[in-house]
Amino acid sequence: MKKFSLILLVILFGLATAQQVTINYVTGNRGADVEYANAMAAKYMSTHPNVTIKVLQGPESATDRAQQYLQFFEAKSSEVDIFEIDVIWPGDMAEHFIDLYQYESFQDAAQGFFPAIIENNTVDGKLVAIPYFTDAGLLFYRTDLLEKYGFSSAPTTWAELDNMASVIQAGERADGNQDFWGYVWQGNAYEGLTCDALEWVASSNGGTIVSPAGEITINNPNAIAALETAKGWVGTISPPGVTGYQEEDARNAWHAGNAAFMRNWPYAYGLTLDGPVGENFSISALPSTEGGNSAATLGGWQLAVSKYSKNPAVAADFVLFLSSHEGQLSRALVQSNLPTRPAVYTDPALLNSDVAFMANFLPVFRAAVARPSTATAPNYLQTSKLFYSAVHNVLTGEESATDALALLELDLQDLTGLPIAGQ
Numbered sequence: 315m316k317k318f319s320l321i322l323l324v325i326l327f328g329l330a331t332a333q334q335v336t337i338n339y340v341t342g343n344r345g346a347d348v349e350y351a352n353a354m355a356a357k358y359m360s361t362h363p364n365v366t367i368k369v370l371q372g373p374e375s376a377t378d379r380a381q382q383y384l385q386f387f388e389a390k391s392s393e394v395d396i397f398e399i400d401v402i403w404p405g406d407m408a409e410h411f412i413d414l415y416q417y418e419s420f421q422d423a424a425q426g427f428f429p430a431i432i433e434n435n436t437v438d439g440k441l442v443a444i445p446y447f448t449d450a451g452l453l454f455y456r457t458d459l460l461e462k463y464g465f466s467s468a469p470t471t472w473a474e475l476d477n478m479a480s481v482i483q484a485g486e487r488a489d490g491n492q493d494f495w496g497y498v499w500q501g502n503a504y505e506g507l508t509c510d511a512l513e514w515v516a517s518s519n520g521g522t523i524v525s526p527a528g529e530i531t532i533n534n535p536n537a538i539a540a541l542e543t544a545k546g547w548v549g550t551i552s553p554p555g556v557t558g559y560q561e562e563d564a565r566n567a568w569h570a571g572n573a574a575f576m577r578n579w580p581y582a583y584g585l586t587l588d589g590p591v592g593e594n595f596s597i598s599a600l601p602s603t604e605g606g607n608s609a610a611t612l613g614g615w616q617l618a619v620s621k622y623s624k625n626p627a628v629a630a631d632f633v634l635f636l637s638s639h640e641g642q643l644s645r646a647l648v649q650s651n652l653p654t655r656p657a658v659y660t661d662p663a664l665l666n667s668d669v670a671f672m673a674n675f676l677p678v679f680r681a682a683v684a685r686p687s688t689a690t691a692p693n694y695l696q697t698s699k700l701f702y703s704a705v706h707n708v709l710t711g712e713e714s715a716t717d718a719l720a721l722l723e724l725d726l727q728d729l730t731g732l733p734i735a736g737q
Contacts (some may be wrong), residue, residue: 335625336366337632339396342615343372343379350649358635365628376400383407392622395629401614401684402505402698404435404442405691411618412626413440419634420444426639426655433526434684435616437691442618444637445654447645449613450682451513451600452675454568454576454586458594459486468598470608472517472543475575475601479551482574491572496551498564499577503706506560508685508698509611510577511705514540516609516683517602521735523701524686524726529735532701533723540603541708541715548709557709579613580652580675599678612682614654646672656680693730700725 341351348371355367372379380403386394387410399407414420420441424432431445453475455468459482469475479496486494500506516522520537524530531537548556553567561578568576569589576582577600586595599608617633619626635641642653643661650669658664659676687694704722707713713721727734 334364334366335628336368337395337623337625337629338368338370338393339398339632340370340372340383340394341398346649347371350645353648354636354641354644355632358632365632367632370394372398386620387622390622392620392624395620395623395625396633397618397620398446398615399443399618401431401434401448401612401616402687402694404616404618405437405688406694407618408437408440408442408691410621411442412621412623412630413442414444414619414630414633415439415441417627417630420630423634423637426657428654428656428679428682430612430682430684431614431616431654434612434688437688443616444618444633446615446617446637447642447649447651448654448679448682449579449581449652450610450675450678451509451577451613452580452583452597452610452678453600454578454582454595454597456482456574456591456594457596459574468596469575469601471604472514472601473604476543476547476551479574483551486574493570493572495553495567495573497547497575497577498552498556498559498567498573500561500564501548501552501557501559501706501709502563503702504560505698505702507702507705509613511541511544511702512611512683512685513577513600513609514544517600517606518543519603519606522683522686524689524697524730524732525735526686526689528689528732530723530726530730530732531735532726533719533734536603538715538719541705541719544705545709545711545715557706583671584650597674597678599681608678608681609683610678610681612684614652652679690730690732696729697726700729 341347348369351369355369359365359367373382383397427445435441435443463482463485465478469478483494483496500510515537518536518540520534520540521531523532564576564578565582567573571590600610602608617637619629623629639655642655642658643663645651646653646664646669647667659673665673690697700722704718708715708718723734
């Protein structure tokens with residue numbers, strides 16, 4: 315692999331910027347994202363007078379954004395130098411991005427990020443994207459209700475969650491709130507169910523659907539048991555309609571004070587503080603089975619440099635600037651986006667700010683689990699559809715977990731050509 319030292323990168327960068335260079339950067343789909351990106355571009359340009367950073371706004375839908383990117387790639391267009399990409403895209407899009415490891419500075423920088431995200435963004439030994447900001451699944455719980463019903467801490471196992479949710483639900487309904495449920499989550503047949511179900515399976519020692527080594531592992535007794543457990547929640551501690559819930563459906567029930575526990579992403583934290591629940595809640599890592607380990611599905615966005623860029627060294631330098639400790643601290647303070655560097659969570663500037671609550675998320679991200687997007691590339695989206703469809707069939711009672719996972723195993727082998735573990 316061709317590698318450049320930091321000194322050589324600086325030399326190349328200096329040569330590239332002897333004349334005016336323009337870097338086009340596609341960022342998020344909210345006005346605040348563009349405003350923030352422009353502010354960071356201005357800061358960078360203030361110390362790099364020969365560089366112009368132009369910020370472009372991507373489509374609102376992530377699916378539309380992926381399609382737009384693919385159009386650029388098909389044309390081998392140099393129109394965009396830096397792409398913000400979803401955490402599940404590196405495997406499918408890897409061939410269109412440079413290997414950031416060719417610059418020694420990125421080899422050093424990579425040590426400062428959550429290892430699970432670096433692993434997710436590494437394809438065939440190449441770092442095709444650097445982590446920018448992140449997400450992971452969390453367990454939200456009502457601290458006031460746990461205290462009211464005599465529970466001293468959040469559940470650490472799924473069995474404890476089931477028991478606590480049942481007790482609290484029965485008590486709240488006896489007090490007159492017939493709309494109250496113990497646990498709300500994402501059960502609709504879509505990518506969100508892949509995230510929830512991966513957490514159930516991984517935390518039950520059932521693997522990650524397809525292993526990082528490229529073996530199909532989903533059809534195993536622990537995964538079957540995990541799905542059977544989740545099916546048991548439907549209509550008992552979770553509403554019958556949870557099989558149609560997405561993130562906002564779960565959050566609306568929680569926000570109204572009608573749930574003791576909720577699985578959701580960090581975005582719901584600030585919204586909860588501003589609602590009827592107020593400060594009567596906290597977050598923790600999701601439960602596991604007895605003897606298992608908590609698992610939180612990894613989300614978030616990355617920065618990648620186009621293989622077709624005319625100025626990859628300059629683009630890579632701006633990516634390094636955005637993803638640095640200082641850059642991530644700035645984004646956390648201004649945008650409330652969660653850093654991908656563990657050290658930022660203990661930075662005094664963050665701990666003494668309005669987003670100090672982010673420090674509570676650090677244990678969750680240490681337990682983050684990546685979806686098998688790299689191992690199944692370029693077939694991840696279809697892999698996920700097969701998985702969440704099978705899980706949904708179990709939750710709705712259309713198939714048993716045993717039958718659904720046996721069929722899923724064969725479907726995944728037909729789709730990917732990957733071997734089945736143990737065969």
